[in-house]
Amino acid sequence: MKRTFTVLLLAGVFAAGASNAADHSAIHEKMMKMGGPKPDDRVELKLPDPMKVMQKRMMRQHLNTVSEIAAALGANDMEKAASIARGLGWTPEEDERCKAVSELTGEPDFLSFGKAVHVTADELAASAEAGDRDRALMDLSRLVKNCNACHEKFRH
């Protein structure tokens, strides 16, 4: 009984291995079509691991915030969109947080990219407070681009 189980288990492992190999070669082929593997030449932020975990948690929260702003704009709830966007706005606490990362890593651009995001969130809030949904949506698009500007330059 035990031996049958072991044999079945091993057969499963080998089958999984074979199908993994097939998957890998398909992925490899796709990558080659896209010009082949490229090095990740972004700047590594030298932060202690627990800070990276915290930063990524904050990032996932940011992504959630972006989704909530989009939902509020979609529901034409400008007051809600404005208040959520204000929560992402530029404050002395955000200044301190972004500055701390900049100083710790020796990367002044981290602060500029961070500030750009939070200032755009304030602009979005102002557009929503003025009841201008079209402008708020354009601001939201700029906001997401500003998020990604930092991702394009930095990595963990």
Ligand code: HEC
């Ligand atoms: C000043 C720099 C900076 C800004 C601005 C920024 N991010 Fe990030 N973000 C990072 C870094 C650094 C990472 C980690 C990348 C890595 O793992 O290599 C990251 C990772 C993420 C991740 C992945 C999290 C995970 O669990 O792996 C998400 C999602 C994300 N950011 C969303 C956002 C959103 C949404 C915004 C804008 C509202 C934003 N980020 C603005 C620097 C930034």
